[in-house]
Amino acid sequence: MAFLDFISVVHKRTKRDYVGRVNEYPKAEAAKVAKQFGYDYWDGDRNVGYGGYRYDGRWLAVAEAIAQHYGIKSGDRILDVGCGKGFLLYEFTRAVPGVEVAGIDISAYAIENSKEEVRPFLRVGHAKELPYESKSFDLVISVNTLHNLKIFDLFEAFREIERVGRGDKFTCVESYRNEEEKVNLLYWQLTCESFFSPEEWDWIFEQTGYTGDHGFIYFE
Numbered sequence: 024m025a026f027l028d029f030i031s032v033v034h035k036r037t038k039r040d041y042v043g044r045v046n047e048y049p050k051a052e053a054a055k056v057a058k059q060f061g062y063d064y065w066d067g068d069r070n071v072g073y074g075g076y077r078y079d080g081r082w083l084a085v086a087e088a089i090a091q092h093y094g095i096k097s098g099d100r101i102l103d104v105g106c107g108k109g110f111l112l113y114e115f116t117r118a119v120p121g122v123e124v125a126g127i128d129i130s131a132y133a134i135e136n137s138k139e140e141v142r143p144f145l146r147v148g149h150a151k152e153l154p155y156e157s158k159s160f161d162l163v164i165s166v167n168t169l170h171n172l173k174i175f176d177l178f179e180a181f182r183e184i185e186r187v188g189r190g191d192k193f194t195c196v197e198s199y200r201n202e203e204e205k206v207n208l209l210y211w212q213l214t215c216e217s218f219f220s221p222e223e224w225d226w227i228f229e230q231t232g233y234t235g236d237h238g239f240i241y242f243e
Contacts (some may be wrong), residue, residue, distance in 0.1 A: 024234055024235060025236045026236070027236045027237070028148070029085050029092075029193070030167070030238055030240060032084055033082065033156050036081065039207075040108075041210040042240070044210050046239075053071045053094070054070040054213050055073050057079040059228075060129055060132065060133065060214075061124070061131075061132045064130070064213075070185070071213065078110050078138060082110045082114045083117060086114035086174075087114075088119065088137075089117050089162075089164065090115060093190075093234045094120050095122060095190045098121055098123070099119070099122050099123070100156065100161050101123070101124050101125070101164065102124075102153075102162070102187060102188075103124070103125070103160065103164050104127055104150050104163065104164070104165040104166070104184060105127075105134045105166065105167070105168025105207075106126025106133075106136075106137075106145055107128055107130070107144025108137040109137040109142065109144075110138055111164075112126050113137075113138040113140055116140065116141065122200040123144075124141055125233070126146070127145070127146070127153065127154070128147065128148075129147070129149055129150075134146065134147050148152060150168065150172065150179075151183060152179070152181035153183040153185065153186070157186050158162065158186075158188070159187055160187055160189060160190070161189060162188070162190055163187060163191075163235070164192070165194040165195070166194075166195045170198075170217045170218075170219075171214045171215060173216045173217070174216075176181060176241070177227065178231050179229070181231035181233040182231050182232065184235065185232055185233055192233070192236065193238070194235060194236075196217075196237075197218075198219060198221050198239040198240065199218075199220060204241050210242075211242050224237070
């Protein structure tokens with residue numbers, strides 16, 4: 024299991040006003056709306072979510088880096104746990120023509136408004152109970168999703184990722200290395216339920232038997 028940074032190239036493209044995030048709109052109300060994971064979260068006002076999550080090609084570099092690192096080839100099966108609108112999965116089909124993709128997300132709105140090319144391979148569901156056969160994917164990924172689970176569901180999700188994967192695995196979650204990053208995370212997040220340092224995440228990986236690689240998103 025190794026720390027790998029595939030995601031910061033996307034994460035650092037966004038400019039963030041942490042203080043403004045908590046002063047411009049009631050944070051508790053924003054979180055209540057965001058946790059419905061509907062239109063408002065994905066395509067509504069920026070105060071309660073992405074402010075319009077539209078395809079712009081930014082995930083292609085991530086897909087190419089992941090595919091190259093793990094040696095993904097045509098015919099391999101990739102599962103994205105927390106796939107959202109399927110943009111990253113679509114980029115895998117561009118990076119490695121012939122791969123088979125599947126995605127699952129808690130948001131029916133995201134699936135209904137996903138990238139048309141991969142929509143037939145996406146489904147609504149929860150990470151704690153993946154509707155796939157054991158050892159059925161060559162690569163299982165989960166990017167910026169699992170920290171949205173409460174600890175008991177988080178443990179089950181990692182166990183499920185282990186169960187359905189027959190090859191490599193990569194997860195990326197939000198974390199913090201110091202008090203400044205912890206405060207920034209608390210200010211910025213809307214849906215996070217599991218707030219842990221890298222050391223605590225490592226402990227969770229060990230407790231759940233997760234053997235894959237991981238990355239962290241920091242709010243610097």
